[in-house]
Amino acid sequence: MAIHSSIFISGSVGRGGKNQAADVSTVQTRLNELMGNARTALKVDGLSGSKTQGMIADFQKSVLKFNWPDSRVDPNGKTIQALNDPKSATTWRSVPPASGGGTAKKTLHLHFRSISLTDVSFDTQFRAAVKVYAQYNITVVMKSGKSVWLSEADRKKFKRVDTSCVVGNDEWSVLQKLLNDVPSSDICVFFVGRLWDPKEKPGDEMFLGCGAHRPGAPACAVAANGSKYDMAHEVGHVLGLGHDGTNGNLMHPTQASYPKLPVLSPAQLATVRKSPLCR
Ligand SMILES: [Zn+2]
Numbered sequence: 001m002a003i004h005s006s007i008f009i010s011g012s013v014g015r016g017g018k019n020q021a022a023d024v025s026t027v028q029t030r031l032n033e034l035m036g037n038a039r040t041a042l043k044v045d046g047l048s049g050s051k052t053q054g055m056i057a058d059f060q061k062s063v064l065k066f067n068w069p070d071s072r073v074d075p076n077g078k079t080i081q082a083l084n085d086p087k088s089a090t091t092w093r094s095v096p097p098a099s100g101g102g103t104a105k106k107t108l109h110l111h112f113r114s115i116s117l118t119d120v121s122f123d124t125q126f127r128a129a130v131k132v133y134a135q136y137n138i139t140v141v142m143k144s145g146k147s148v149w150l151s152e153a154d155r156k157k158f159k160r161v162d163t164s165c166v167v168g169n170d171e172w173s174v175l176q177k178l179l180n181d182v183p184s185s186d187i188c189v190f191f192v193g194r195l196w197d198p199k200e201k202p203g204d205e206m207f208l209g210c211g212a213h214r215p216g217a218p219a220c221a222v223a224a225n226g227s228k229y230d231m232a233h234e235v236g237h238v239l240g241l242g243h244d245g246t247n248g249n250l251m252h253p254t255q256a257s258y259p260k261l262p263v264l265s266p267a268q269l270a271t272v273r274k275s276p277l278c279r
Contacts, residue, residue: 006084014056014072021046030083036093038266062095063088106138106278109186112145116193118224129232160194165210188219195223211237239275
């Protein structure tokens with residue numbers, strides 16, 4: 001979107017600013033014009049509250065690369081210059097919202113059902129998922145966790161869960177029907193031994209997880225050979241995300257490509273935040 005006019009404020013806006021209502025409204029309107037879909041638009045009310053100040057800080061951090069944003073726009077400062085630079089919209093939209101950066105806090109409610117121990121411990125995977133989503137002001141909460149006792153026959157049957165990772169009558173679907181006892185507003189995360197696509201040769205366990213689930217029963221599977229960010233990735237599928245080949249993206253199809261904390265693109269984040277499971 002092209003910005004054709006420069007904004008002007010008579011006094012400072014934001015933390016510790018003069019915050020005259022007309023100036024605050026001017027800044028709120030411009031922030032809304034620049035932010036794109038991944039951020040939640042500010043109410044243009046002329047009040048310099050925590051959301052407006054948080055959004056100024058997000059802009060300063062994302063666009064001006066301030067390490068210590070002061071959450072304030074001064075009449076002749078760097079921040080207003082950037083607010084009047086049409087290129088700032090592109091820059092800002094390419095950076096996901098900072099934690100607490102003016103976006104409403106949301107929560108994911110997860111329940112864990114384990115029929116197998118995993119190579120990467122539950123604790124490590126859970127902490128990793130918490131960190132990934134915390135980048136976007138989304139809290140991951142463990143609502144319940146159970147190690148599930150299976151009958152001897154079921155234990156043998158589900159030692160390797162056969163699935164093509166589509167909803168149907170495969171073993172993964174049977175397992176969900178059997179063990180998913182959580183509310184439809186929450187996500188049931190299963191830990192299983194191996195997942196095996198019958199189209200593959202035995203021993204070629206390609207799936208490290210699967211996010212396919214029955215309608216109205218959100219669930220995903222994490223295989224024992226999954227990596228540190230596997231849980232966070234599979235939960236991403238349940239929240240409506242497909243794969244993304246960008247290096248460092250949480251939804252990259254091969255887990256080995258995560259050098260550090262994986263990220264979501266602004267478009268992916270918008271999808272996640274719109275999911276009824278993210279509330
Ligand atoms: Zn995947």
